[in-house]
Amino acid sequence: MGAAIKSEFRKFFTTRLWWGMAIGIFLAAALFSAFFAYFTTSATATEEGAPTGDPVQIVNSVYTAGLGVGYLLMLTVGILQIGSEYRHKTITSTLLSTPNRVRAMLAKIVALLGIGALYGLVSLLGSVTVGAITLMVRDVDPFPSIEVLRTLALSLLALGLWSLIGLGLGILIPNMVAAILVGVGVAWIVEPLLSFGLSNLDWGAKIVPYFPSNATNAMVNGVTAQGTDVTFLSWWAGALVLAAYAAALSAFGTWRTVRQDVS
Amino acid sequence: MTAATTTTSTQGTPGGAHIEIRDLTKSFGSFTAVDNLSFEVQPGRITGFLGPNGAGKTTTLRMLLGLVHPTSGTARIDGRDYRDLDRPLSVVGSALEATNFHPGRSGRDHLRVIAAAGGLPDSRVDELLELTGIPAAARKRAGEYSMGMRQRLGLAAALLGDPRVLILDEPANGLDPEGIRWLRGFLRHLAGEGKTILVSSHLLQEVEQTVDDVVIIANGRLVRSGTMAELHGAPTTIVRTSDNDRLVGALRVADVMAAPGADGELVVETGDKRLVGDVALQAGVPVWELRDRRTDLEALFFQLTEGTNRNLGDGATSLPGATQPGATQPGATADAPTETDAISGREGANE
Numbered sequence: 001m002g003a004a005i006k007s008e009f010r011k012f013f014t015t016r017l018w019w020g021m022a023i024g025i026f027l028a029a030a031l032f033s034a035f036f037a038y039f040t041t042s043a044t045a046t047e048e049g050a051p052t053g054d055p056v057q058i059v060n061s062v063y064t065a066g067l068g069v070g071y072l073l074m075l076t077v078g079i080l081q082i083g084s085e086y087r088h089k090t091i092t093s094t095l096l097s098t099p100n101r102v103r104a105m106l107a108k109i110v111a112l113l114g115i116g117a118l119y120g121l122v123s124l125l126g127s128v129t130v131g132a133i134t135l136m137v138r139d140v141d142p143f144p145s146i147e148v149l150r151t152l153a154l155s156l157l158a159l160g161l162w163s164l165i166g167l168g169l170g171i172l173i174p175n176m177v178a179a180i181l182v183g184v185g186v187a188w189i190v191e192p193l194l195s196f197g198l199s200n201l202d203w204g205a206k207i208v209p210y211f212p213s214n215a216t217n218a219m220v221n222g223v224t225a226q227g228t229d230v231t232f233l234s235w236w237a238g239a240l241v242l243a244a245y246a247a248a249l250s251a252f253g254t255w256r257t258v259r260q261d262v263s
Numbered sequence: 264m265t266a267a268t269t270t271t272s273t274q275g276t277p278g279g280a281h282i283e284i285r286d287l288t289k290s291f292g293s294f295t296a297v298d299n300l301s302f303e304v305q306p307g308r309i310t311g312f313l314g315p316n317g318a319g320k321t322t323t324l325r326m327l328l329g330l331v332h333p334t335s336g337t338a339r340i341d342g343r344d345y346r347d348l349d350r351p352l353s354v355v356g357s358a359l360e361a362t363n364f365h366p367g368r369s370g371r372d373h374l375r376v377i378a379a380a381g382g383l384p385d386s387r388v389d390e391l392l393e394l395t396g397i398p399a400a401a402r403k404r405a406g407e408y409s410m411g412m413r414q415r416l417g418l419a420a421a422l423l424g425d426p427r428v429l430i431l432d433e434p435a436n437g438l439d440p441e442g443i444r445w446l447r448g449f450l451r452h453l454a455g456e457g458k459t460i461l462v463s464s465h466l467l468q469e470v471e472q473t474v475d476d477v478v479i480i481a482n483g484r485l486v487r488s489g490t491m492a493e494l495h496g497a498p499t500t501i502v503r504t505s506d507n508d509r510l511v512g513a514l515r516v517a518d519v520m521a522a523p524g525a526d527g528e529l530v531v532e533t534g535d536k537r538l539v540g541d542v543a544l545q546a547g548v549p550v551w552e553l554r555d556r557r558t559d560l561e562a563l564f565f566q567l568t569e570g571t572n573r574n575l576g577d578g579a580t581s582l583p584g585a586t587q588p589g590a591t592q593p594g595a596t597a598d599a600p601t602e603t604d605a606i607s608g609r610e611g612a613n614e
């Protein structure tokens with residue numbers, strides 16, 4: 001098992017993808033947190049209809065402002081970790097060296113959680129340094145509560161879980177490019193539109209918090225948009241919901257991989 | 264090598280392992296790619312696995328390697344399924360297609376990925392790159408490789424774990440004559456170490472000088488298996504003389520059978536050219552050609568697998584509005600596809 005995990009890590013770090021992703025995640029985290037720190041602490045923020053929250057939530061949001069881009073990149077990483085194996089047919093050599101397919105897939109899952117955490121650290125490096133400096137410049141306490149640490153830790157987990165969602169999606173849609181388009185399209189466009197549309201309906205407002213993006217936001221306990229009837233989940237419920245998506249999709253992916261012919 | 268894998272070897276040959284394919288069948292929908300196939304592969308020998316395009320060679324090898332699930336039957340290595348092997352890379356090395364590389368990863372890194380999964384040290388990677396002659400090229404990205412380099416990289420991957428069994432799918436594809444000769448010598452060397460070697464090809468002549476045993480399939484079914492010598496049949500000699508009858512008579516006295524062959528030549532049922540020459544001299548008949556009769560392997564292979572290109576056959580009949588081959592070519596005989604083959608088979612039986 002350890003050998004298979006090591007192999008998965010090598011797979012990831014021996015193509016150019018990883019540092020491109022690292023730069024993307026770092027920049028997204030740094031830029032978004034600077035912007036968010038500036039925006040939420042400006043005096044006119046509340047009148048302009050900015051998202052609201054207590055000081056802890058504001059700081060949480062500053063440090064996780066780039067998470068929206070970060071988890072989409074991790075979704076892509078998850079899709080690529082299996083999709084490029086189908087595309088370039090390296091799945092054959094993977095399964096020849098690890099013929100137990102459940103083990104091969106578990107190795108991918110563990111490696112992706114690790115890669116998610118690593119990128120999470122890269123992301124925090126960008127958001128916490130830039131965000132904290134911006135907050136201090138604007139005379140806001142950058143660490144109002146120990147709760148901020150919990151958010152930082154959970155943002156690492158969130159990135160890992162999104163990569164597992166990608167893994168499942170990459171198996172569900174074997175065409176790598178199509179899988180990325182569908183995954184990013186759903187998470188970035190379809191889901192926010194649905195959330196917006198459904199939150200005005202009674203029954204809709206009850207299911208909206210369970211959408212993966214909203215669960216992720218709840219998990220890191222950020223600020224919420226003004227003037228909505230939706231009650232978002234608590235941080236632990238958000239974490240459980242996102243973990244459930246990740247578990248369901250990666251379990252599905254494992255099941256499909258075990259059954260299918262590789263030719 | 265782990266104790267677990269060696270203890271299961273019943274052959275008593277620490278070098279190789281015994282491959283046994285039994286009643287193996289694979290259907291894709293209603294299409295039977297491999298049809299009740301059974302054969303064995305012995306250690307210390309090179310076995311050629313032959314068949315025309317689409318015969319089911321790759322599918323069979325993929326079943327043997329646990330990549331494709333058989334519809335029924337078994338494919339075992341020393342009595343175990345590939346998937347149940349503890350350290351598969353140290354038992355079986357395989358190279359299936361020359362294109363199985365991530366174009367953005369260097370050849371060396373490709374091997375390092377495999378080595379990690381097999382628990383093998385990186386030093387082994389460099390050893391193999393040296394052995395297959397691509398140590399410098401392996402640092403380039405695999406997308407830039409030529410076909411021959413891909414084949415060599417594939418072979419290096421197969422040999423990483425110093426396996427007892429080597430399974431290669433069309434390894435000579437894309438190799439230059441120099442590379443083919445190198446591969447031949449290399450396989451011979453490995454077989455000499457007692458390893459079991461199974462190589463597929465769709466050209467009998469290509470492997471003629473390489474293999475000891477052959478397994479020939481067509482349409483997913485076994486058509487012939489045995490040693491290369493058996494395939495060649497008993498050795499015969501071709502002799503040309505001005506007086507066939509006298510030489511036949513003289514040979515009969517010497518207890519050697521001979522019969523006229525094509526084009527006025529005489530086919531003598533012995534491999535002993537000196538004997539034929541001596542007999543001819545004693546009989547006083549001049550001889551102006553005396554040589555071994557080489558089995559025409561191309562013809563033999565075609566005869567064995569004849570009329571079996573089901574892929575072409577299917578395509579021709581499924582074309583909308585396609586006329587029957589027999590209708591457009593009334594005089595068609597040997598060249599016509601499947602339909603007429605069945606008929607000519609019956610005609611042969613009547614003769």
Ligand SMILES: Nc1ncnc2c1ncn2[C@@H]1O[C@H](COP(=O)(O)OP(=O)(O)OP(=O)(O)O)[C@@H](O)[C@H]1O
Binds near residue numbers: 294296315316320574
């Ligand atoms: N996944 C699949 N789905 C449907 N048909 C398949 C599949 N894989 C193989 N086949 C069919 O099974 C037959 C045998 O294919 P296979 O690749 O085993 O042939 P082969 O002997 O290796 O041929 P070649 O010499 O061209 O490599 C072919 O007709 C092929 O179209």
Ligand SMILES: [Mg+2]
Binds near residue numbers: 322
């Ligand atoms: Mg093939």
